[in-house]
Amino acid sequence: MAQPMQGVKVVDLSRILAGPLSTMTLGDFGAEVLKIESRAGDETRGWLPPVTSDGVSTYYSAVNRNKQAIIVDFKNSDELHELRKIIDDADVLVQNFRPGVLTQFGLDYESVKETNPRLVYCSISGFGDRAGASLPGFDLLVQAVGGLMSITGEPEGTPSKVGVALVDVLAAQNATTGILLALREREQSGLGQKVDISLMTSMLAGLTNQASSTVATGESPPRLGNAHPSIAPYETFATADGVMVIAVGNNRQFSALVSELGVPELASDKRFVENLERVKHRRELKELIEEITVQDSAIRWTSRLMQAGVPAGKVNSVAEALELAVTLGLEPLVSIEDSATGRRSTQVASPINLSRSKAEYRLVPPALGEHQQTFLGTAKL
Numbered sequence: 001m002a003q004p005m006q007g008v009k010v011v012d013l014s015r016i017l018a019g020p021l022s023t024m025t026l027g028d029f030g031a032e033v034l035k036i037e038s039r040a041g042d043e044t045r046g047w048l049p050p051v052t053s054d055g056v057s058t059y060y061s062a063v064n065r066n067k068q069a070i071i072v073d074f075k076n077s078d079e080l081h082e083l084r085k086i087i088d089d090a091d092v093l094v095q096n097f098r099p100g101v102l103t104q105f106g107l108d109y110e111s112v113k114e115t116n117p118r119l120v121y122c123s124i125s126g127f128g129d130r131a132g133a134s135l136p137g138f139d140l141l142v143q144a145v146g147g148l149m150s151i152t153g154e155p156e157g158t159p160s161k162v163g164v165a166l167v168d169v170l171a172a173q174n175a176t177t178g179i180l181l182a183l184r185e186r187e188q189s190g191l192g193q194k195v196d197i198s199l200m201t202s203m204l205a206g207l208t209n210q211a212s213s214t215v216a217t218g219e220s221p222p223r224l225g226n227a228h229p230s231i232a233p234y235e236t237f238a239t240a241d242g243v244m245v246i247a248v249g250n251n252r253q254f255s256a257l258v259s260e261l262g263v264p265e266l267a268s269d270k271r272f273v274e275n276l277e278r279v280k281h282r283r284e285l286k287e288l289i290e291e292i293t294v295q296d297s298a299i300r301w302t303s304r305l306m307q308a309g310v311p312a313g314k315v316n317s318v319a320e321a322l323e324l325a326v327t328l329g330l331e332p333l334v335s336i337e338d339s340a341t342g343r344r345s346t347q348v349a350s351p352i353n354l355s356r357s358k359a360e361y362r363l364v365p366p367a368l369g370e371h372q373q374t375f376l377g378t379a380k381l
């Protein structure tokens with residue numbers, strides 16, 4: 001069965017995370033992705049340790065499967081000419097160079113659309129192409145200036161970053177969505193268009209309820225640690241052997257929680273009868289709950305509470321999270337083998353599950369310039 005993106009040709013001029021993750025998503029569903037690198041290669045090739053069993057950076061490996069790769073020196077007129085021919089035959093181009101850099105090579109949108117008006121051109125930047133064009137687009141920087149760090153961490157502690165490059169991931173998802181929207185519109189108009197994605201606006205949109213509360217009230221939300229600004233109890237709690245999460249979303253669940261904890265009277269306590277009151281008295285409520293939860297293990301509490309209809313879970317390590325996904329039948333891992341070289345790669349599977357058009361894992365992350373002989377010197381992808 002044909003995949004959704006079969007026949008779509010993607011030129012990937014991006015590197016590090018946001019762009020490569022977006023193009024990998026397209027590749028998982030059938031797009032033909034050609035990764036273009038300098039002789040130095042994608043920076044993440046050198047971000048190690050950790051490495052895979054064959055010595056490849058796990059960072060690079062995470063977002064570069066289902067691609068072929070060539071090296072192009074933009075300053076070499078012959079190589080640049082061949083790249084332009086490849087772009088002229090492509091459906092999508094993704095790049096994350098600083099705004100303006102590609103103009104000197106004739107690889108900006110205005111230049112390439114002259115010879116390929118059907119091209120969907122996705123540009124990913126840190127802060128857009130206006131006043132912030134010269135600013136560096138690093139995930140940590142955007143987490144800081146974009147407000148995320150101000151609401152992450154313990155109230156009495158310092159602002160903290162999230163444990164993964166979340167802004168890049170959000171930007172990658174937005175880029176993929178924008179590309180698909182532009183391809184859909186092209187079916188009607190016959191023309192491509194530019195898709196502009198910035199890490200900053202991806203961050204602000206990703207703040208969702210925290211941003212909307214700021215807009216509505218004029219006040220920035222404080223750091224609450226693991227607590228929720230609008231729901232309680234909805235945070236982490238200490239147990240006899242670690243930490244677990246209790247996520248109560250309504251009065252019924254709260255009643256079930258306090259009954260299972262052996263303190264059903266809290267459900268009628270005026271401080272905790274309604275969610276609004278529970279939020280006001282969250283500290284007192286947490287202390288009362290933790291006096292009980294520290295008496296048993298996280299796994300036992302989780303089992304008891306879930307059986308009572310209360311959302312609860314142990315705080316897992318990444319390895320434990322993968323194991324849990326396996327036990328739930330979610331098939332979180334895939335193994336890819338390169339028939340030509342025998343190389344193998346174990347990867348986290350795509351989270352997108354279509355009932356008829358499944359993701360396919362055809363190619364291991366390519367070595368630098370691995371497909372040079374196949375593509376350089378030909379005008380087609």
